[in-house]
Amino acid sequence: MRNPFVIREIEADEPFCDRTVELRELASYASSFSNVVLYSPRRYGKTSLIKRVQKELQDKGVMTIYADFFGLVSIGEVANRLAEHLYAYCHKDESLFKKAMKFIKIWRPVIRPDPDSGFQITVEQTTQHSGLDLLKETFDLFGAFAREHMNGFHVVLDEFQEITTLKDSVKIEGVLRSQIQTHRNVSYFFVGSRRRLLLDMFNEQKRPFYKSTVNYPLDPLPRKEAVEFIVDRFLAGGKECPSEIAELVYDRVGGYPYYIQRIPFDMWEQSDEKTMTARDCEKALSSIVKIDTPFYESILSGLSIIQKQLLYALAKEPFPNPLNPKFMIRHKFTSPGSTQAAHKKLITLDLVERSDDDGRYRVIDPLFDSYLKRGW
Ligand SMILES: Nc1ncnc2c1ncn2[C@@H]1O[C@H](COP(=O)(O)OP(=O)(O)O)[C@@H](O)[C@H]1O
Ligand SMILES: [Mg+2]
Incomplete structure (x- = not known):
């Protein structure tokens, strides 16, 4: 199929x-x-x-x-x-x-x-x-x-x-x-x-x-509808995905529309079983990160040291204001001027964004974010 x-x-x-x-x-x-x-x-x-x-x-x-x-x-x-x-x-x-x-x-x-x-x-x-x-x-x-x-x-x-x-x-x-x-x-x-x-x-x-x-x-997809979509598509493809597994997919990427198809796409390809499990979701996530690593690396190679440092910092700790002295000390920034410039650049490049929910800046792409969380 x-x-x-x-x-x-x-x-x-x-x-x-x-x-x-x-x-x-x-x-x-x-x-x-x-x-x-x-x-x-x-x-x-x-x-x-x-x-x-x-x-x-x-x-x-x-x-x-x-x-x-x-x-x-x-x-x-x-x-x-x-x-x-x-x-x-x-x-x-x-x-x-x-x-x-x-x-x-x-x-x-x-x-x-x-x-x-x-x-x-x-x-x-x-x-x-x-x-x-x-x-x-x-x-x-x-x-x-x-x-x-x-x-x-x-x-x-x-x-x-x-x-x-x-x-x-x-x-x-x-x-x-x-x-x-x-x-x-x-x-x-x-x-x-x-x-x-x-x-x-x-x-x-x-x-x-x-x-x-x-x-x-345009917002992320709503949870209920996205979960139903994933479950239905699996059925259309002759496999079964219990709701709680579809919920896991959704929550791992915060309803990011592309990944709502990309993760199940990989799960469907990689599993020989009829019914999807949490392990299939985790396997798909790590294989996507692996496949996309060259792409992440090319993004990083286009950034200055301080821009990279801030990107890693925001992946580890999403934060409302990177110029906050405590945040700066925790992540080893020394100059507010260059930190601010780096922050602006990351926003212009659409790598980080302030979320409406909690006012914190975080890495936009959820899988790039998990790649960055692993550290330098
Ligand atoms: N409403 C949706 N239902 C299912 N999949 C969607 C939906 N919206 C986006 N996608 C997925 O996201 C991917 C990116 O969509 P696209 O229209 O190219 O986004 P954009 O123009 O915002 O970059 C699509 O290939 C599809 O897999
Ligand atoms: Mg487009």
């Missing part, structure tokens, strides 16, 4: 745990053409959730575009990716595709056969414009195209904070903001995992996007 757990982005028709309220609220924001910032740590299910929201909107006749800004290298690429995904969406309807070509005339679609998906659409520029001008023109034309569609548009810009890595990023934000606010029947979702970078774009007073959106954090 096939492993019933999925450890890649989940397609809209695959089994999904809960998120009913989120799905309803996000679809409702989209339907009222609100702009939303959706954020959470990585692998919390933002992209999977958004695909479901878009599927629901498509069923209501709303047109949808999903563009991922991961690995962005230039301003032109922002425009390029929007045009590319617009054509990809319109391709299913010939008259719509022709209409898009008429409106978005500065980008010409190029269709090539693709062994996996049948065909692949890329775009070529037909103007001499570049940089901010090209960006402005593309969004301008998209706005005009969108106005033609009564049911409106939903545009997802995933990993949107990548914009901030480009030269002239504040000018890009300025162009996008001034364009987007004229697009009355389009709802934009700005999605991202690098929360400090993303939220600063929308919450800093001097930035173009200041207070222009609804902030929507």
Whole structure:
């Protein structure tokens, strides 16, 4: 039998745990053409959730575009990716595709056969414009195209904070903001995992996007639903996982959505027995930590000594304020200035975060956290 757990982005028709309220609220924001910032740590299910929201909107006749800004290298690429995904969406309807070509005339679609998906659409520029001008023109034309569609548009810009890595990023934000606010029947979702970078774009007073959106954090999965999900999926895969074992999985990772599939995935693979036990859960946890160790090591090798020291300290002792003199003495920090700088850096890198429950900073990824707890 096939492993019933999925450890890649989940397609809209695959089994999904809960998120009913989120799905309803996000679809409702989209339907009222609100702009939303959706954020959470990585692998919390933002992209999977958004695909479901878009599927629901498509069923209501709303047109949808999903563009991922991961690995962005230039301003032109922002425009390029929007045009590319617009054509990809319109391709299913010939008259719509022709209409898009008429409106978005500065980008010409190029269709090539693709062994996996049948065909692949890329775009070529037909103007001499570049940089901010090209960006402005593309969004301008998209706005005009969108106005033609009564049911409106939903545009997802995933990993949107990548914009901030480009030269002239504040000018890009300025162009996008001034364009987007004229697009009355389009709802934009700005999605991202690098929360400090993303939220600063929308919450800093001097930035173009200041207070222009609804902030929507995505939480870990709820316990009851996640436990049911794990139990059900095991059954679908022909094995049994008692509730208390599913609870153990949940509690070991605090409902972290990715691990809710990753741990059971490994348990299902590794156990020859029909019924799962606590030992299977522990075995899966240690094998995941082992497999991911090179990844942890590469994170650590990118940090300075004091940043590493603070990361280890917060894994051992989650704490509300690392500048507290007692915490500093316990973990052998000598300079408040450099400790503060290291703390800021760990937050920007999304390695640690303050938890709402107890106000303590802790390592975000639960398995990286257990790896760090073992010490240097
Ligand atoms: N609601 C959910 N139900 C089941 N699995 C989920 C759910 N949300 C996330 N996951 C798991 O988490 C993984 C990461 O999801 P993804 O959408 O890529 O997260 P993000 O975009 O936040 O980084 C998925 O591959 C899936 O295994
Ligand atoms: Mg994602």
